[in-house]
Amino acid sequence: MSAHKPSGGRRVVITGWGAITPVGLTVDETWDALISGRSGIGAITSLDASDLPTNLAGEVKGFEPRKYMSHKQLRRMDPYAQYAYAAAGEALRAAKLDVDEENAARVGALIGSGYGPMQSIVEHIGAINERGPRAISPFAPITGAIDSAVGEVSLEYGLAGPTRAMSSACASGTDSIGEAARWIRYGIADAVVSGGAEHIFTRVDMAGSGNAKALSRRTGSPTEASRPFDEDRDGFVMSAGSGVLVLESAEHAVARGATILAELAGYAATSDAHHWTAPHPEGRGARAAMRGALADAGIEASEVDYINAHGTSTVYNDQSELDSIRAVFGARAEQIPISSTKSMTGHMIGAAGAVEAIVGGLVINKGIVPPTINCHKPIDEAVNFVANEAQRHDVDVVMSNSFGFGGHNAVVVLRRWAP
Incomplete structure (x- = not known):
């Protein structure tokens, strides 16, 4: 497999990653859970869901903020920012x-989120309505900002290059990684701390998504609720977490003797311009994003060895994504493993694509593809959804898909590093 020099100039590599997810508080813990097929989904404990459409969630369990940050920092950080901060620390250490x-x-730093500090915003509104203006902390404008996560990371590690937040719904994490790669390609930065974070366990968000009939109501068996590409799927499960990667130019990484985990070879983003919540009926944007990412990487569809699907477990998304994969890959769609780790993590919204890009890099390094659990009646028997158990595969090239509300589509292609 020959190396492709991107149109923007420099090649981009991954040298570190960190994760906080419903199945683990580090990348290693998360990976071990995924390849073992362990679900992180259960009945939500952080709010009263007794009158909500569903009580299912993929909560981050056992996270102790004081292990990662000072009391002063904690006072001004929403949970979504805490997760990003912790994941960024792991990534930079790695x-x-x-x-x-x-x-x-x-x-620089670029960290995305679909919704940002929703818990803090809800708390601030409740405080001012109940106790008046004096009840509001002077930190509220910081805590309640969608750039609070990236700001905290920049302050802690002295990142003086460009630091930005990005929001494109469920594509936020993937878009952040892709746009950060462009900064490096075009010489704006030599390294970027990039990824996504989310924590939107509020009654407003759970009620709204539930009333939109987007969430699974399989409350009797929480670990079986997220079932991408299964005939009996009935919606996604809202989850929280963060994934952060350290991206560098290949020259920069090699010069300092860094261990290169994978190359971020291609990226593309499109919009459906069709509907707020439903995918385009012909998958127009998704197909264009997949083709664009392959073209950006200089890779043919025949070279892709694994697809980490968006695979949310909703009726329309899963079928639309599969149709789009078939349109782009043709017969190859039946020859390569396609799995959705959301079957175990649930949907981490703005963090999902970043965590799944990390999974893609791990697949390249480990030679194991994580399963799609709960896939007992696949919607297409001819496709290898890696149903229920991990599989061993030699993988050099991975595609990771992220498709979000508002018609946002973002795709990255990772490749085994070859100088």
Whole structure:
């Protein structure tokens, strides 16, 4: 497999990653759970869901913020920012990237979220309505901002390059990684801390998504609720977490002797311009994003060895995505493993694509494809959805799909590093 020099110039590689998910508080814990087929979904404990359409959620369990941050930091950070901060710390430690006065201006950060600090916003509104203006912390404008996560990461590690937040619904994490890669390609930065984070367990969000009939109501068996590509799927499960990667130019990583985990070879983003919640009936945007990411990477569809599907477990998304994969890959769609790790994590919204990109990189390094659990009656018997048990495969190229409300489509292609 020959290396492709992207149109923007420099090649982009991954040198570190970190994760906080419903199945683990590190990348290793998350990976072990995924390849074992363990679900992180259960009845929600962080709010009263007794009168909501569903009580299912993929909560982050056992997370102790004081292990990662000071009391002062904690006072001004929404849970979504806490997760991003913790994941970024793991990623930077893994990358062994030291930021100092000499290189700080060349290191940036781009962290996305679909909804941002919703819990804090709801709490602030409740406080001012119940107790008046004096009850509002002076930190409220910081805590309640969608750039609060990236701001905290920048402050902690002295990242003086461009630091931005991005929001494109369920595509936020993937878009953040892809756009960060463009910064590196075009010489804006040498390294970028990038990913996504989410925590939207509020009664408003759970009620709204439930009333839209987007959420699973399989409350009697929570671990079986998320069932992508299964005939009996009935909706996604709302989840929380964060995934953060350290991206660098290949030259920068090689020069400092970094361990390169994978190459971020291609990225493309499109919009359906069709409907707020339903995918385009012909998958127009999804197909264009997949084709665009392959073209950006200089890779043919025949070279892709694994697809980490968006695979939300909703009736329309799963069928639309499969139809789009068939349109792009043709007969190859029946020859390669396609799985959805959302079957175990649930849908982490703005964090989903970032965590799934990490999964793609791990598949390349480990030679194991995580399963789609609860896939007992696949919607297409000819396709290998890696049903219920992990499979061993030699994988050099991975595609990771993210498709969001509002018609946002983002796709990244990862490749085994070859100088």
